[in-house]
Amino acid sequence: MSYHVEFNNVSKKFKNFEAIKEVSFKLEHGKTYGLIGRNGAGKTTLLSLLASFQLPSSGQISVNGEDPFENRRIMSEINFVYEVDYSNEYDTVTDYLEATESYRPNFDQEYANKLVELFELPLDKPIRDFSTGMQSALNIILGFASRCPITIFDEVYLGMDAPSRELFYQEVIEEQNRNPRILILSTHLVSEMDYLFDHVLILNRGEMMIDESFDQVIQRGASITGDAGVVDAFAAPFNILNSQQLGRTKSVMVYGEINAEKQIEAKRLDLEIGPLALQDLFIHLTKKERSHEA
Numbered sequence: 165m166s167y168h169v170e171f172n173n174v175s176k177k178f179k180n181f182e183a184i185k186e187v188s189f190k191l192e193h194g195k196t197y198g199l200i201g202r203n204g205a206g207k208t209t210l211l212s213l214l215a216s217f218q219l220p221s222s223g224q225i226s227v228n229g230e231d232p233f234e235n236r237r238i239m240s241e242i243n244f245v246y247e248v249d250y251s252n253e254y255d256t257v258t259d260y261l262e263a264t265e266s267y268r269p270n271f272d273q274e275y276a277n278k279l280v281e282l283f284e285l286p287l288d289k290p291i292r293d294f295s296t297g298m299q300s301a302l303n304i305i306l307g308f309a310s311r312c313p314i315t316i317f318d319e320v321y322l323g324m325d326a327p328s329r330e331l332f333y334q335e336v337i338e339e340q341n342r343n344p345r346i347l348i349l350s351t352h353l354v355s356e357m358d359y360l361f362d363h364v365l366i367l368n369r370g371e372m373m374i375d376e377s378f379d380q381v382i383q384r385g386a387s388i389t390g391d392a393g394v395v396d397a398f399a400a401p402f403n404i405l406n407s408q409q410l411g412r413t414k415s416v417m418v419y420g421e422i423n424a425e426k427q428i429e430a431k432r433l434d435l436e437i438g439p440l441a442l443q444d445l446f447i448h449l450t451k452k453e454r455s456h457e458a
């Protein structure tokens with residue numbers, strides 16, 4: 165069954181502090197969403213509202229047209245995967261996966277076992293004795309194998325080393341092909357993960373700053389590469405986000421549209437125009453907001 169989600173003017177207040185401010189957006193079946201925001205932007209709060217861990221202060225959340233809060237059927241279809249404290253978990257992986265199967269209706273035990281092998285988790289150790297990265301891998305296995313139509317990974321990959329994160333990214337692509345669902349990846353590892361996103365949500369100080377497809381987002385600017393002097397002159401009218409130079413070759417990341425006329429000029433000047441890096445846009449947009457307030 166395919167799921168869709170709608171947030172309509174959702175706010176969340178903690179005493180006098182408004183962590184989420186009148187946020188509206190939609191999530192569609194089969195898409196992988198990158199939820200990006202600086203520390204404290206409100207990512208976990210937003211996701212916990214979707215997972216019905218808490219109620220919004222105002223606004224409406226709907227999952228397939230229904231309010232998910234205390235709705236057992238819908239809640240069993242949403243899997244909010246976050247860093248779990250396993251310090252009292254004496255079970256082994258095998259026992260733990262069996263227990264999970266009993267309350268997740270779509271749980272695929274065979275797939276879970278394959279992932280346990282892929283991430284090389286020990287079968288005989290109690291989970292409390294796992295390393296941080298091994299516990300993160302277990303969370304990821306539970307997230308994938310539960311096959312919930314709405315799966316949320318909230319920064320669960322931070323404890324994993326680079327080769328394990330790479331396995332995770334591969335699995336995101338393969339599993340979205342095999343069993344498409346709404347998949348939300350909340351992350352700070354923007355440059356490493358951006359290729360996984362179909363759609364980008366940038367949350368800044370509780371407000372939804374960007375809600376666009378990945379392709380739309382990276383059209384907001386460009387990278388310009390070529391001879392340093394020529395690049396400097398060409399990029400001068402633009403807002404420069406980042407620049408790198410190696411010998412005479414310079415590459416700058418600019419914010420703003422390179423129109424058809426500029427594209428022709430770039431070609432004539434032997435400059436290479438490429439897509440914007442999402443990470444540079446993220447840093448730029450969230451920084452700019454701060455300088456406005458200063």
Ligand SMILES: Nc1ncnc2c1ncn2[C@@H]1O[C@H](COP(=O)(O)OP(=O)(O)OP(=O)(O)O)[C@@H](O)[C@H]1O
Nearest residue numbers: 178179181183201202203204205206207208209210
């Ligand atoms: N239960 C709570 N009571 C009071 N303030 C809270 C509560 N939960 C979250 N906040 C505040 O809401 C803001 C957003 O927190 P949240 O954890 O959602 O941010 P985040 O984007 O997930 O951050 P990070 O990337 O650092 O994990 C923070 O200022 C935080 O202190």
